[in-house]
Amino acid sequence: MKALAVAANTVRETLRERLMYNLAIFGLILIGGSLTISQLTLGEQFRIIADIGTGSTQLFATLIAVFLGVAIVARELDRRTCYAALARPVSRGEFLVGKYLGLVAVLALNVAAMAAATALMLLVYRGSGDAFGLHFVAAFLLILVQVALCAAFAVLFSSFSTPTLAVILTLAVIGIGHVFGEVRGFWLTSPEVGLKSVVRVLDFVVPNLGLLDMKEALTYGDAVAPLSLLARVGYGLGWAGAVVALAAVVFSRKDVR
Amino acid sequence: MSGATQPALQVSGLTKTYRVGVRRRLVAALDGLALEVAQGSIYGFVGPNGAGKTTSIKMLVGLIAPTRGEARIFGRSIRDPESRRAVGYLPENPSFHDFLRPQEVLRYLGRLSGMSGRALDQRADELLELVGLGQARELTVRKFSKGMVQRLGLAQALIHDPPLLILDEPMSGLDPLGRKDVRDLVVELRRRGKTVFFSTHILSDVESICDRVGMVLRGRLVAEGPLSSLLDGSIRAVELRCAGLPEAAFDRLRAQAREGARGPADWTFSFADTDAANAAAREILALGGRVLAVQPVRESLEQTFVRLASAAGSPSADRDVA
Numbered sequence: 001m002k003a004l005a006v007a008a009n010t011v012r013e014t015l016r017e018r019l020m021y022n023l024a025i026f027g028l029i030l031i032g033g034s035l036t037i038s039q040l041t042l043g044e045q046f047r048i049i050a051d052i053g054t055g056s057t058q059l060f061a062t063l064i065a066v067f068l069g070v071a072i073v074a075r076e077l078d079r080r081t082c083y084a085a086l087a088r089p090v091s092r093g094e095f096l097v098g099k100y101l102g103l104v105a106v107l108a109l110n111v112a113a114m115a116a117a118t119a120l121m122l123l124v125y126r127g128s129g130d131a132f133g134l135h136f137v138a139a140f141l142l143i144l145v146q147v148a149l150c151a152a153f154a155v156l157f158s159s160f161s162t163p164t165l166a167v168i169l170t171l172a173v174i175g176i177g178h179v180f181g182e183v184r185g186f187w188l189t190s191p192e193v194g195l196k197s198v199v200r201v202l203d204f205v206v207p208n209l210g211l212l213d214m215k216e217a218l219t220y221g222d223a224v225a226p227l228s229l230l231a232r233v234g235y236g237l238g239w240a241g242a243v244v245a246l247a248a249v250v251f252s253r254k255d256v257r
Numbered sequence: 258m259s260g261a262t263q264p265a266l267q268v269s270g271l272t273k274t275y276r277v278g279v280r281r282r283l284v285a286a287l288d289g290l291a292l293e294v295a296q297g298s299i300y301g302f303v304g305p306n307g308a309g310k311t312t313s314i315k316m317l318v319g320l321i322a323p324t325r326g327e328a329r330i331f332g333r334s335i336r337d338p339e340s341r342r343a344v345g346y347l348p349e350n351p352s353f354h355d356f357l358r359p360q361e362v363l364r365y366l367g368r369l370s371g372m373s374g375r376a377l378d379q380r381a382d383e384l385l386e387l388v389g390l391g392q393a394r395e396l397t398v399r400k401f402s403k404g405m406v407q408r409l410g411l412a413q414a415l416i417h418d419p420p421l422l423i424l425d426e427p428m429s430g431l432d433p434l435g436r437k438d439v440r441d442l443v444v445e446l447r448r449r450g451k452t453v454f455f456s457t458h459i460l461s462d463v464e465s466i467c468d469r470v471g472m473v474l475r476g477r478l479v480a481e482g483p484l485s486s487l488l489d490g491s492i493r494a495v496e497l498r499c500a501g502l503p504e505a506a507f508d509r510l511r512a513q514a515r516e517g518a519r520g521p522a523d524w525t526f527s528f529a530d531t532d533a534a535n536a537a538a539r540e541i542l543a544l545g546g547r548v549l550a551v552q553p554v555r556e557s558l559e560q561t562f563v564r565l566a567s568a569a570g571s572p573s574a575d576r577d578v579a
Contacts, residue, residue: 005368009354016356080352084413087318087346088369089338256320 002090003098010072010102020064024110027060031117035124047219049125053118054215058143061110062174065147068106069154070166072099077256092252093245100155100244104148111147115140135217138224145236146212150174152243159250173206181210207239263332265421265452266294266317270326273312286312288476289326294454294469296420299447301463301484302456303562304473310456311349313473314425317454318346330421342370345419349426349456351410355399359390359409362398363416370417377416384412389438403430411439422446424455428462440466464558472565479565488561494527494554495534502546513537523549 014020031053038048073096076082086095118140122131153173157166180202187199211232217224271290274283287309294300304310315321317328317335333340353362363381367373372380385391388408398406407430414422427443428436443453444466457463463470463484470487472480480487494515500523502510507524511517513533514526528534531553538548556564 002369002371005365009357009365012356013354080348080350081354083320083348084346084351084353084366084410085369086320087341087344087348088366088417089340089342089371090369091338253322255322256315 003094003101006085006090006095006098007102007105010099011105014068014072014103014106017068019067020106020110023060023064024113027056027114028117030056031114031121034118035121038125045125046122046131049121050118050131050219051215053114053121054139054143054218057111057114057118057140058146058213058215061107061114061143061147062150064110065103065107065151066154066167066170066174068103069151070158070163070170072103072158073155073251074158074163074166083256086256092254093248096155096159096248096251097244100152100247103151103155107147107151108144111140111144131218131221134224134226134229135214135222138214138229139218141229142212142214142232142236145233145240146209149207149209149212149236149240149243152240152247156243156247156250159247159254174209176202177207177209178213180206181208181213184208184210207236212236263296264293264329265296265298266292266300266328266330266454267332268292268313268317268326268328271313271316271323271328272325273309273316273321274324285476287316287473290473290478292471292478292481294421294452296452297447297450298452298468299443299466300452300454301467301470302454302473303458303460303463303470303558304456305458305566308473309476310458310473311425312476314346314423314456317423318344342417343420345414345417345422347410347414347422347424347427349429351406351413353398353406353409353413356397358394358397359385359401359412360394362409363413366413367416372417380416380418381412384415387415387442388412404432404435407431407435411442420450421452421454424453426457427455428457428459436462460557460559460562470558472562474566480561484558488556488558492531492553493556494529495531496550496552496554497526497528497534497537497541498523498549498552499526499538499541500524500547500549502541502544506541506544506546510537510540527554 034049034052037052038045041048076099082095086092119132119136123129150170154166154170157169161169184199184203187193188196188203193199212235214224214229214232216222269291271287272285273287274285276282277284290309290313292300302310302313312321316323317330319335319338319341323335328335330340331343333343357365360378360381363384364377367377367381385394388411390405390408390412393401393405398409401409407427411424411427414424424443427439431439440462443455446453467484469483470481471478472487497514502524507517507519510524510526514528514537516527518525526537528537534551538551541548
């Protein structure tokens with residue numbers, strides 16, 4: 001309940017962020033322009049529109065998650081706005097979870113707006129809603145899970161380092177998570193790749209962001225198994241929950257000086 | 258311990274150390290603070306800037322973890338977040354989300370104290386009137402003056418009607434009228450049975466309203482007790498004010514006194530003791546003059562503080578205490 005009060009306040013706070021609007025508007029313009037850009041190709045227009053829609057959503061929502069995630073608690077400490085809140089019967093964990101949930105709510109709004117823009121472009125191109133199956137939902141839902149996980153890392157890193165370092169660390173984890181998702185299968189099975197134990201450790205400590213990417217299902221119209229989607233959502237939320245729990249432990253040990 | 262006799266605040270051996278610099282040198286911000294605050298009293302926690310007042314208060318409200326020691330609020334350890342249900346805290350130079358209106362600030366913080374619904378809205382309305390922000394409901398905090406933010410800080414500390422108020426420099430940033438309002442509010446809160454623990458470096462605020470005082474210097478409590486026991490009660494001088502004397506009498510009286518000054522309508526002399534003042538008063542009457550006032554001068558809290566600070570070798574004793 002208290003975490004929800006913090007979350008509601010965080011939504012109001014985050015909705016005033018100019019950075020978020022700049023990034024979101026840029027993303028929406030790109031999606032809006034996809035109809036024109038797609039005319040540069042022959043016969044692949046649907047795929048181009050879908051690619052630009054999902055790609056822009058992923059890129060700009062990730063940037064919003066990283067930059068706002070890093071600032072969301074650090075700014076409360078910086079501006080001392082959290083003093084009166086933390087001096088109440090509220091645990092640090094509740095406070096941090098509330099901040100995180102508020103940020104995720106705003107990210108969901110962003111992803112929903114960009115998904116709606118993509119849907120509109122596809123509708124204009126096709127003239128019918130036949131593209132909006134489970135694969136459409138899966139592509140955008142997993143983008144949301146992915147950016148929620150990015151935000152969790154941003155909150156974790158900002159709880160013990162400077163904002164600049166936290167941004168660098170979060171982007172590094174995102175980069176490794178995507179690359180590792182692509183190559184882990186090869187590294188683990190190929191006899192040419194040594195140090196398999198290192199790869200297995202990495203497999204354990206870095207989230208496989210490749211699992212949270214079903215953009216191609218929309219682009220190529222692949223069928224999506226509901227259980228596979230649920231498992232991927234569970235994987236992403238499990239990771240996000242663990243990272244936020246770790247951030248809460250770090251934050252609860254921090255002196256608010 | 259029964260509820261009636263249980264102290265509102267009980268602190269024993271509270272210590273906070275930090276590691277600073279490249280060599281990770283250990284520095285004590287607070288060293289073994291021990292004190293008790295009785296229910297229904299006003300406790301003044303005084304000391305120069307950097308003495309450890311804010312560090313102590315932040316530990317009491319859970320913003321900083323103690324390195325050693327313990328404190329209890331109505332018997333509950335400060336390490337338990339539930340202990341803060343009984344506390345209303347005003348931070349030093351409070352800050353709130355500047356896009357919110359005052360009532361929204363109070364609603365948000367009230368919810369964090371477990372309040373909700375109409376009771377919360379009603380309480381927020383009452384408090385805005387009480388602290389003089391009734392006319393500022395439609396303004397966002399961004400447009401508030403420093404004094405208005407301080408008043409909002411007091412309102413949020415009171416929102417859940419806590420039995421103990423911990424106020425860090427509550428008079429800071431207020432004009433003389435605002436300071437009087439806060440002093441009156443603190444006294445009114447005590448009348449309603451609340452306990453008030455407040456820090457300040459403005460000693461006149463403490464002198465006028467506190468039942469008990471703790472003086473902290475360089476992280477250590479150097480004096481603690483009822484105000485009367487801290488002040489040196491001995492008479493430092495006797496001040497005599499008189500009028501209606503011929504001009505030649507001034508030099509005669511000045512020779513007997515430590516100091517003397519001519520005012521527009523009277524003369525004031527300061528004597529070493531009551532005997533000297535009595536002798537001078539008799540002489541004034543014999544010369545046909547009028548004795549307007551005879552006032553013994555005792556040590557003020559400020560003088561006590563400076564004396565203790567000098568004894569402790571605090572370089573900031575003279576500079577910071579107003």
